[in-house]
Amino acid sequence: MKKDVRKAIIAGNWKMNKTPSEAKALLAQMIPLVKDATCEVVACVPYVDLAAAVEATQGTNIKIGAENCHWAESGAFTGEISTGMLKEIGVEYVVLGHSERRQYFGETDETVNKRVKAALAAGLKPIVCVGELLWERECDITEEVVARQIKLDLFDVSEEELQNVVIAYEPVWAIGTGKTATADQAEEVCALIRATIKKLYSPAAAEGITIQYGGSMNDKNADELVGKLNVDGGLIGGASLVADKFAAIVNAASNN
Ligand code: PEP
Numbered sequence: 001m002k003k004d005v006r007k008a009i010i011a012g013n014w015k016m017n018k019t020p021s022e023a024k025a026l027l028a029q030m031i032p033l034v035k036d037a038t039c040e041v042v043a044c045v046p047y048v049d050l051a052a053a054v055e056a057t058q059g060t061n062i063k064i065g066a067e068n069c070h071w072a073e074s075g076a077f078t079g080e081i082s083t084g085m086l087k088e089i090g091v092e093y094v095v096l097g098h099s100e101r102r103q104y105f106g107e108t109d110e111t112v113n114k115r116v117k118a119a120l121a122a123g124l125k126p127i128v129c130v131g132e133l134l135w136e137r138e139c140d141i142t143e144e145v146v147a148r149q150i151k152l153d154l155f156d157v158s159e160e161e162l163q164n165v166v167i168a169y170e171p172v173w174a175i176g177t178g179k180t181a182t183a184d185q186a187e188e189v190c191a192l193i194r195a196t197i198k199k200l201y202s203p204a205a206a207e208g209i210t211i212q213y214g215g216s217m218n219d220k221n222a223d224e225l226v227g228k229l230n231v232d233g234g235l236i237g238g239a240s241l242v243a244d245k246f247a248a249i250v251n252a253a254s255n256n
Helices: 022-032 045-054 083-088 098-106 111-121 133-137 142-155 182-201 204-206 222-226 243-255
Strands: 009-013 039-044 061-065 093-096 125-130 166-169 209-213 234-236
Touching: 009 045, 009 166, 009 209, 009 243, 022 039, 022 045, 022 243, 039 093, 039 111, 039 125, 061 243, 083 111, 093 111, 098 142, 111 125, 111 142, 125 142, 133 142, 142 166, 142 182, 166 182, 182 209, 182 222, 222 243
Parallel strands: 009 039, 009 234, 039 061, 061 093, 093 125, 125 166, 166 209, 209 234
Antiparallel strands: none
């Protein structure tokens, strides 16, 4: 497997943080700090910040992503946002199946799969989050859990469509807890995910797909994590809200 056949992506997941004016200010700080990145740089921001974020990053190397989307094109889904709405304002990425959506908002692999297919059909790039609970790791079923999520979340996604899919391995016990998976743990599961993609699709699909690590990644541990062969960047929560920390992670990915 070769790391140089796929692009590392550092994506911030801002969660429910920053108003539109705060988003503009944070992006203005980030733009000069990440302008020479050789990895892809993405900021996934709350819905109401999206238009301001797209405008603020015009002509820069920062791409904008949403944190979720609905699968229907339109209709009676009060409070939801469609892929067409995101596309029209210039959004390129969308985080899907984040563990906080699974944990607090009833997201299932079935609904993740519907959202992934809708996002791809609209020309958005889904960042599909998978990962085990602490209890599942302790029961030694991480491999089954993650392989099952991959199979279900990508059900009926063609190999051609897969080229626009990013996978984020996010062990649930490491998200927002300050507990990071060791670089070896991250590498082991990212390699398992790549092996699952190889079985489901092909060796070329497995080599080409970007698999990020996410879970308390920061400016201090990023270098070791993204240095691993199967870790192609990261999905960053807390540290993506501080411009110089986020930029340090982007630099780590650019140098690896
Ligand atoms: C996330 O929200 O996807 C995440 C990885 O958060 P944190 O970096 O804060 O653990």
